[in-house]
Each structure stands twice: as structure tokens, then as C-alpha cells.
Amino acid sequence: MKKKLVMIGNGMAGVSFVEQLLKLNPNRYDITIIGAEPHPNYNRIMLSSVLAGDANMQDIVLNDWNWYSSNHIELHAGQTVTRIDTAARLVTTNQGLEVAYDELVLATGSLPFMLPLPGADKEGVIAFRDIKDCETMIETAKSYKKAVVIGGGLLGLEAARGLLNLNMEVSVVHIHNYLMERQLDLTAARMLQAELESQGMKFLLEKHSDSIIGRKRVAGLKFKDGTHVEADLIVMAVGIRPNVQLAKDSGIEVNRGIVVDDQMRTSIPNVYAVGECAEHRGIAYGLVAPLYEQGAVLAKSLAGVENEGYQGSVVSTKLKVSGVNVFSAGIFTDEPGTKALRVQDELDGIYKKVVFRDGKVVGSVLFGDTADGSRLFSLIRSGEDFSGREKEVLFGAGGGSSSASNEDLVAAMSGDEIVCGCNGVTKDTIVESITENGCVSLNEIKACTKASASCGGCKPLVEAILTATLGADNVQTVKEGICGCTRHTRDEVVEAIKRMRLTTSKEVMHVMEWDNPEGCSKCRPALNYYLGMVWPEEHDDELESRFVNERNHANIQKDGTFSVVPRIYGGVTTPDDLQKIASVAQKYQVPLVKITGGQRIDLLGVKKEDLPQMWKELDMPSGYAYGKALRTVKTCVGSTFCRFGTQDSIKMGIEMEKRFERLNTPAKVKLAVSGCPRNCAESTIKDLGVVAIDGGSEIYVGGNGGTRVRAAELLVKVKTDEEVLEWTAAYLQYYRETANFGERTSEWVQRVGLDTVKKALEKKEDREALVSRIDKTLGLMKDPWKQIIENDELRSAFDALTAAPERGAAAAGEPVDGKVILSDKDR
Ligand SMILES: Cc1cc2nc3c(=O)[nH]c(=O)nc-3n(C[C@H](O)[C@H](O)[C@H](O)COP(=O)(O)OP(=O)(O)OC[C@H]3O[C@@H](n4cnc5c(N)ncnc54)[C@H](O)[C@@H]3O)c2cc1C
Ligand SMILES: NC(=O)c1ccc[n+]([C@@H]2O[C@H](COP(=O)([O-])OP(=O)(O)OC[C@H]3O[C@@H](n4cnc5c(N)ncnc54)[C@H](O)[C@@H]3O)[C@@H](O)[C@H]2O)c1
Numbered sequence: 001m002k003k004k005l006v007m008i009g010n011g012m013a014g015v016s017f018v019e020q021l022l023k024l025n026p027n028r029y030d031i032t033i034i035g036a037e038p039h040p041n042y043n044r045i046m047l048s049s050v051l052a053g054d055a056n057m058q059d060i061v062l063n064d065w066n067w068y069s070s071n072h073i074e075l076h077a078g079q080t081v082t083r084i085d086t087a088a089r090l091v092t093t094n095q096g097l098e099v100a101y102d103e104l105v106l107a108t109g110s111l112p113f114m115l116p117l118p119g120a121d122k123e124g125v126i127a128f129r130d131i132k133d134c135e136t137m138i139e140t141a142k143s144y145k146k147a148v149v150i151g152g153g154l155l156g157l158e159a160a161r162g163l164l165n166l167n168m169e170v171s172v173v174h175i176h177n178y179l180m181e182r183q184l185d186l187t188a189a190r191m192l193q194a195e196l197e198s199q200g201m202k203f204l205l206e207k208h209s210d211s212i213i214g215r216k217r218v219a220g221l222k223f224k225d226g227t228h229v230e231a232d233l234i235v236m237a238v239g240i241r242p243n244v245q246l247a248k249d250s251g252i253e254v255n256r257g258i259v260v261d262d263q264m265r266t267s268i269p270n271v272y273a274v275g276e277c278a279e280h281r282g283i284a285y286g287l288v289a290p291l292y293e294q295g296a297v298l299a300k301s302l303a304g305v306e307n308e309g310y311q312g313s314v315v316s317t318k319l320k321v322s323g324v325n326v327f328s329a330g331i332f333t334d335e336p337g338t339k340a341l342r343v344q345d346e347l348d349g350i351y352k353k354v355v356f357r358d359g360k361v362v363g364s365v366l367f368g369d370t371a372d373g374s375r376l377f378s379l380i381r382s383g384e385d386f387s388g389r390e391k392e393v394l395f396g397a398g399g400g401s402s403s404a405s406n407e408d409l410v411a412a413m414s415g416d417e418i419v420c421g422c423n424g425v426t427k428d429t430i431v432e433s434i435t436e437n438g439c440v441s442l443n444e445i446k447a448c449t450k451a452s453a454s455c456g457g458c459k460p461l462v463e464a465i466l467t468a469t470l471g472a473d474n475v476q477t478v479k480e481g482i483c484g485c486t487r488h489t490r491d492e493v494v495e496a497i498k499r500m501r502l503t504t505s506k507e508v509m510h511v512m513e514w515d516n517p518e519g520c521s522k523c524r525p526a527l528n529y530y531l532g533m534v535w536p537e538e539h540d541d542e543l544e545s546r547f548v549n550e551r552n553h554a555n556i557q558k559d560g561t562f563s564v565v566p567r568i569y570g571g572v573t574t575p576d577d578l579q580k581i582a583s584v585a586q587k588y589q590v591p592l593v594k595i596t597g598g599q600r601i602d603l604l605g606v607k608k609e610d611l612p613q614m615w616k617e618l619d620m621p622s623g624y625a626y627g628k629a630l631r632t633v634k635t636c637v638g639s640t641f642c643r644f645g646t647q648d649s650i651k652m653g654i655e656m657e658k659r660f661e662r663l664n665t666p667a668k669v670k671l672a673v674s675g676c677p678r679n680c681a682e683s684t685i686k687d688l689g690v691v692a693i694d695g696g697s698e699i700y701v702g703g704n705g706g707t708r709v710r711a712a713e714l715l716v717k718v719k720t721d722e723e724v725l726e727w728t729a730a731y732l733q734y735y736r737e738t739a740n741f742g743e744r745t746s747e748w749v750q751r752v753g754l755d756t757v758k759k760a761l762e763k764k765e766d767r768e769a770l771v772s773r774i775d776k777t778l779g780l781m782k783d784p785w786k787q788i789i790e791n792d793e794l795r796s797a798f799d800a801l802t803a804a805p806e807r808g809a810a811a812a813g814e815p816v817d818g819k820v821i822l823s824d825k826d827r
């Protein structure tokens with residue numbers, strides 16, 4: 001006769017354990033599961049996606065009702081176990097059901113912690129833990145406007161993003177002075193806050209909640225400092241507590257969680273615990289990856305398979321908020337005995353921190369670019385010693401890119417290693433989905449195995465397995481919408497703009513049936529760019545869709561002041577201009593005057609109200625140091641003075657800058673001209689760089705000197721200056737017409753391939769067509785500083801738009817005319 005296995009709790013950890021047990025030994029037990037929720041096992045992680053409108057309830061079911069019956073599992077959903085008689089080996093439910101067991105597994109998960117505030121029992125005060133909470137929020141958003149989320153951790157921020165998508169006004173109340181202090185350091189947290197503010201979230205930091213105001217329903221939240229915030233809905237997301245009461249009442253040893261050994265055994269024979277309710281070596285985990293590892297160990301033990309036992313886990317997290325990339329793993333604070341390698345690129349909004357102890361990677365925080373997350377996490381787990389060569393972890397042995405690629409990583413992984421922590425999917429399962437089920441794209445693997453369906457952090461690894469298994473040529477690229485508001489790709493959007501002659505963002509969103517009719521911080525500036533690129537004459541620039549720096553025509557600094565960078569063509573100035581700059585700097589008490597890497601003069605620390613007057617007194621064009629536009633053309637001394645120079649690089653640089661200034665581009669563009677192959681203007685790390693050679697010039701493209709350094713590739717060798725200008729114009733226009741908004745030329749060239757670019761430009765008639773299109777756009781561009789100085793209407797619009805006090809990058813979240821101001825990730 002089969003033994004009886006009873007499991008209390010029908011959640012993610014428990015059911016994953018049962019699945020693994022069935023794989024190892026399907027006939028050993030008669031299995032009964034009792035679950036308090038009236039649903040089959042679902043993906044709790046994805047509740048954030050349901051709330052954000054990116055998934056529906058059907059999408060998140062992990063095991064449907066049929067799964068239980070076809071595996072001969074007796075499921076009692078909607079019943080709560082209220083008593084365990086460990087002597088008689090019997091469990092009893094709230095509905096009087098009694099079930100006997102030989103082996104009992106407790107998988108009761110956690111309970112959300114509810115702050116015991118006066119008024120916490122009012123209508124509209126909820127947690128965010130299950131389907132019911134999610135449904136309550138969706139319903140509430142239909143009739144109420146103001147939401148307050150208490151807790152600026154992972155859950156609170158994901159709840160806040162979802163509520164914003166439901167068109168609620170959202171304030172996040174956090175007890176600390178920075179967000180996600182359990183996962184991030186101050187720098188990353190500040191960058192995150194600025195980004196979320198730009199999405200429309202408001203933050204009340206260092207606030208201690210005191211009581212909940214309102215009659216029957218919540219009306220607001222009062223703080224200990226006497227202030228308050230209005231609220232129609234309060235979501236508490238201040239942490240979780242392992243659900244241990246039942247175990248405690250049954251005489252099972254309980255600390256914070258149910259105490260278990262390496263085999264997941266509790267203090268009572270034949271009773272085990274797995275998941276968030278369990279405490280192993282003093283740790284109760286709150287993320288699924290370790291819970292799946294626990295389940296795998298327990299499954300082996302109960303299937304009679306020898307195993308080493310559960311040894312504890314290092315955890316990594318990724319915030320599931322669209323448009324924000326945040327990763328954290330291991331020890332990320334600066335503890336004694338640790339040293340950190342930090343890279344911060346304020347220009348592209350990227351921050352990377354890797355923490356070492358004794359030469360080994362023990363933790364990491366990534367913001368903006370999380371592509372290294374899987375690799376760093378793997379290094380934390382492997383404990384590889386990098387003593388004396390720590391920098392290789394981020395910059396690789398040659399100082400360029402990082403050491404092991406994702407391809408190397410997956411090659412070194414064993415088949416039973418978990419690739420997708422959120423869904424417990426192993427490398428073998430992914431490989432099988434490709435070789436046996438015929439999956440040829442990331443989306444198909446996602447649908448087949450659920451890998452990459454939750455936080456998306458494992459995407460690069462899943463893609464690497466796909467490429468390694470099928471070969472790069474056989475992988476199907478997946479169609480991805482330009483943001484969460486639409487399923488339409490960039491190409492479909494641009495094609496529709498052209499075909500239907502759409503000239504405003506509203507039209508595009510309406511005609512293409514945007515899921516979110518207001519758009520978001522990702523699609524609104526992108527649409528504004530595409531519309532301007534396709535219809536330079538017909539489209540009116542939508543100022544409110546521009547990033548905050550572009551609206552101010554100046555770069556906002558972290559203290560809320562601005563920087564002013566006048567145009568200095570080719571980096572060549574005159575005594576007159578220098579005198580003007582000096583007297584303006586003196587008059588307005590500019591605290592810092594700095595020469596930039598692009599050979600310009602930067603006046604830093606300017607008050608917003610001084611901007612127009614300073615521009616007027618400078619009487620120089622804007623240097624566009626803030627825009628997705630042509631920034632600078634850097635030049636070397638060239639043949640005029642340099643004894644090596646073969647060409648007049650200064651003349652060419654100035655000519656180029658005069659020709660292409662004010663050009664809107666998908667991302668910032670930097671050019672350079674060097675007078676000989678010694679390349680003093682660093683032309684080979686620019687978006688386009690010219691290097692003079694004997695009898696002509698070489699044109700290099702797709703270079704980048706930022707965080708992801710990339711050497712430019714040779715596009716063409718030409719003989720005359722006219723050809724240099726023609727190729728440059730054609731190249732820039734081709735980039736404008738085919739790149740994704742926000743994509744630097746270095747990324748674009750890699751994505752489309754240099755050969756494609758060469759092919760598009762090789763015929764003279766094609767180049768001429770591109771040149772005529774770029775010239776049409778250039779002919780319409782006006783200097784923004786001059787316009788604001790000379791045109792009263794524009795000046796009032798500027799004053800009104802910038803009237804709200806800016807608080808450094810944080811100001812980006814303030815609404816203007818009911819719209820969200822976008823922050824600038826592209827200083
Ligand atoms: C919105 C949200 C987003 C999340 N996102 C992530 C993420 O991105 N990444 C990540 O790793 N983790 C995430 N988590 C955490 C993750 O969902 C949990 O770690 C995981 O679900 C825990 O699994 P579990 O089986 O231990 O507990 P649960 O999934 O909570 O399952 C326990 C079940 O037991 C039932 N139960 C309890 N007591 C009894 C009883 N006496 N009788 C019968 N049934 C009982 C409960 O009703 C519940 O259904 C998220 C959590 C939430 C709420
Ligand atoms: N993407 C993910 O991995 C993800 C997403 C959602 C939830 N989760 C998991 O779900 C669980 C619950 O998440 P969580 O964010 O509630 O837990 P948490 O403990 O990680 O964060 C709670 C936050 O609330 C703050 N807080 C505590 N008391 C407060 C108070 N009185 N006022 C204001 N703020 C207060 C804390 O400082 C903390 O930052 C965690 O285990 C988490 O890891 C993970």
C-alpha cells in the first residue's frame with residue numbers, strides 16, 4: 001500500500017516540491033494537498049504583472065485543476081488546516097475535514113505584515129499578497145483616485161507601478177531615507193527614485209506612519225510629525241512574516257520560521273517544512289529561487305534519493321518595473337573586510353557596484369544596465385578568486401568587456417542547474433524545450449517552460465542557451481513592443497506613422513490602440529522623436545514629451561541648478577567669446593567653469609531663473625549638451641599648426657558642426673576629426689570619426705567611449721572633403737531613420753550590422769536621397785535659446801513649464817498640465 005503524503009499549503013514552493021517528487025518517484029505516495037486559497041497553484045510573482053496590466057489571471061496559473069486530477073492528487077482548495085495532531089498523524093480543516101498522513105509537509109508561506117496602526121481596519125486598507133488583494137486594487141482604481149503605498153521595498157514599488165498603470169495618483173511612504181535599503185546602496189537607490197519619479201511616482205521618505213484617517217473608509221494617512229497625505233486606498237508592503245502559528249500550536253519548534261535541518265525536517269518526526277514558512281540555519285527566505293532549491297532537496301529525500309541536503313542559498317533580486325533595470329545580489333554594503341569596484345555613468349544613468357572579500361565576488365548592485373547580473377550572480381556562487389585582477393570582473397582581462405560571456409556561463413552549467421530562479425526551470429528543461437518541443441525563440445521557450453516569464457532577469461541566459469543549442473542563424477528574433485503600453489514594435493509604429501500620415505502622439509496611440517492611452521515615460525518621447533523624424537514639417541514638437549533637460553535646454557544638476565554649454569564649433573573659440581563667457585560667469589556668480597571632454601566650456605551651478613538672461617548675454621548658440629542631438633565635433637590641431645597633420649581637421653570639424661548642429665537624433669551623437677592617423681581627436685571612439693590619411697580620409701562609425709567602450713569600425717575611405725560631408729550626412733540620416741529611440745550608434749551598428757549600413761550608403765543616388773532628407777530637417781531647425789529670448793509666447797511657455805521648483809533629478813516626477821515630466825537619462 002502507498003504511503004500517505006499530506007501537504008498544507010498549495011503555493012509556489014509546496015507545489016514545486018510535489019512536481020519534483022512526482023518526477024523522481026511518481027508512485028510512492030497518495031498525495032493530498034490542502035490549500036486555503038480557492039485557486040489552483042498560481043504564480044504569486046506575476047501578481048505584479050497582473051496589476052500592471054501586463055498579464056491576466058489566466059496567464060499566471062501554474063498548475064490548473066486538471067494537473068491535480070491527472071496526477072491523482074486530492075486537492076482541497078478553499079480549506080484551511082486548523083489543527084495537526086502529530087501523535088495521531090491527523091490534520092483537521094476549518095470545514096471539519098480530517099486527513100491522516102504518514103508524511104506531512106508544511107508549506108504555509110508567509111503572511112504580509114500589517115502595521116498595527118489605529119484605523120488599520122478601515123475599508124480600503126489592504127496588503128498585496130494574493131489574487132484577492134490584486135482584484136481589490138483593480139476594482140478600487142475604477143472609482144477612486146489616490147493611492148498610498150506604505151513600504152518602499154520590492155513589493156511596495158511593484159504595487160505602486162501597477163497602481164500608476166491603473167491611473168491612480170500614487171505616493172510611496174518609506175521609513176528610511178532611501179528606497180529598497182535591503183537591496184540597494186544609496187547611489188543606486190537615488191537613481192531608482194529619480195527614474196520612478198519620472199514615471200509619476202511620488203515619494204515621502206523618512207516618514208513614520210501614525211494612524212489611518214477616515215470614517216468607514218480610509219481618507220488619509222497621518223504621520224508622527226503631524227503631517228498627513230490623502231488616500232482612498234492604502235497598501236501595506238512593509239515586509240512579511242513566516243506563517244508559523246499552526247506549527248507552533250502543534251508543538252513543532254518555531255523560531256522566526258519553522259525550524260528545519262538540511263533535509264527540511266522539523267523537530268517532529270515525519271513532519272517537514274518548505275518555502276517561506278521554513279527557517280533554515282537561521283534564515284527564512286522571501287524569494288522563490290531558494291524555495292525551489294529546498295523543494296528539490298525535500299523531493300529527493302522523500303523519494304528515497306540520496307542527496308547532500310540543503311546548504312542555504314545566496315539570493316539575487318530584480319525589480320519588476322517596466323523601464324527600470326535594477327539588480328542586487330549577495331553582500332552589497334561596504335562591510336569591514338570588503339572592497340568595492342564601482343562604475344557610475346551619469347550620462348547614461350548606469351551604476352555598477354561589485355563587492356569583493358578576499359578577492360572573491362560576494363555581492364553586486366546594478367542599475368540601468370543589468371546585463372551582467374547573471375554572470376555576477378554565478379561568480380558569487382562559484383567563489384572564483386580574482387585576487388589582484390578584480391577589475392577583470394567588470395572590464396575583462398584586456399580592460400574592454402567583461403571576462404566570461406553568457407555563452408561561456410551556460411556552457412559551464414550542469415543540466416540540473418536552475419537557470420530561471422523565479423520559475424525553477426533548469427538548463428535541461430530549456431534545452432529539451434528546444435530540441436524536443438521545437439522552440440526557436442525566447443517567447444516560445446517562455447510559453448513552453450515559463451523560463452523568463454516573471455522578473456525577466458534570466459532572459460540573457462535563456463537566450464544564450466537558445467543560441468548555443470540552435471546556432472545563432474536558427475534563432476528567431478522576437479517581436480517586442482516599444483514599451484508595456486503597446487505590442488507594436490518600433491518598425492510597425494514608424495510604418496504606421498508614414499502610411500497613415502499620423503502627426504501627433506495622441507493619434508498614434510489612438511489609431512494603434514495603445515493599451516495605456518496616456519502612454520508612458522518610454523513611449524512618449526520615442527513617439528515624439530519618430531513623428532519629428534518622419535514628418536519634420538508637419539509634426540509640432542511635443543514639449544511635454546521631452547526629457548526634463550530638453551525642455552529646459554540645459555542640464556539639470558543634482559542640486560537642482562543647471563549647466564549652460566554654449567556652442568563652440570570644432571572646439572575653437574575666440575578672445576571675444578571667451579570674454580563674453582567670463583563676464584557672464586562673473587555676473588551670475590557661476591560656481592564652476594569647466595572645460596568638457598568634448599572641448600567645450602561648461603558653466604555649472606546656474607539658477608533656473610537666470611537661464612534666459614544668461615543665454616541672451618552670451619549671444620551664442622546652444623551647445624545642445626543636454627539633448628538627444630548632435631553634441632560636439634572634437635577636432636585636433638591638424639595641418640594648420642601640427643607638423644604631422646595632413647589635412648585641415650579644424651576646418652572640417654567646424655564645417656561639420658555648423659552643418660549638423662541642432663539635429664535631433666535617436667540618442668546623443670558625438671563626432672570627431674583627426675588630421676592624421678595619430679588620431680589625437682579620438683575619432684575611433686565616436687559615433688562618427690574622421691581620420692585623415694594620405695590622399696583622403698577614413699570614416700569610422702559606431703564607436704563609444706562611455707561605459708561600454710567600443711572601437712568604431714571603418715565605414716569607408718574617401719578622397720575629398722565633399723565626400724566626407726556627404727557620407728556623414730547620409731550616415732546620420734540612415735541612423736535617424738532606422739535606429740530605435742534611445743539607441744546609440746554603437747548599439748545600432750552592432751544590431752543591424754556594419755554591412756547593412758555600408759550597403760544602404762554605397763550607391764551615390766541612395767546617399768543623395770538621404771542627404772536631401774537630412775537637409776530638409778536641418779533647414780527647419782532653430783536655435784532654442786534664441787527662440788525663447790526672442791519670442792514672447794515661447795518665453796512665457798518656458799517660464800510656465802519650468803516654474804515648478806526642481807529638486808535635482810528628483811524634480812522629474814512633478815506633473816505639468818496633468819502630465820508627467822520625464823527625467824533625463826541622457827544628460
Ligand atoms: C506581488 C508579489 C510579487 C513577488 N515577486 C517576486 C519576485 O519577483 N521574485 C521572487 O523570487 N519572489 C517574489 N515574490 C515572493 C514569492 O511569491 C514568494 O516567495 C513565494 O510565493 C513563496 O512561496 P510559498 O509556497 O512558500 O508560499 P505561498 O506562495 O504564500 O503559499 C502558501 C500557501 O499556503 C496557504 N496556507 C497557509 N496556511 C494554510 C493552512 N493552515 N491551511 C491551508 N493552506 C494554508 C496560503 O493560503 C498560501 O496559498 C513576490 C510576492 C508577491 C506577493
Ligand atoms: N521582484 C522581487 O523579487 C519581489 C517583488 C515583490 C515582493 N518580493 C518579496 O516579497 C516579500 C515582501 O516584500 P516587501 O517589499 O514587503 O518586503 P521587504 O521586507 O523587502 O521590504 C519592506 C520595506 O518596507 C519598509 N518599511 C518597513 N516598515 C515601514 C513603515 N512602518 N513605513 C514605511 N516603510 C516601512 C522597509 O524599510 C523595507 O524597505 C519579500 O520577501 C520580497 O523579497 C520580491
Ligand code: SF4
Nearest residue numbers: 636642645675676680
Ligand atoms: S592627429 Fe595628427 S594632425 Fe592631429 S594633432 Fe594629432 S598628430 Fe597632429
Ligand code: FES
Nearest residue numbers: 420422454455456
Ligand atoms: S529568473 Fe525571474 S523570470 Fe527567470
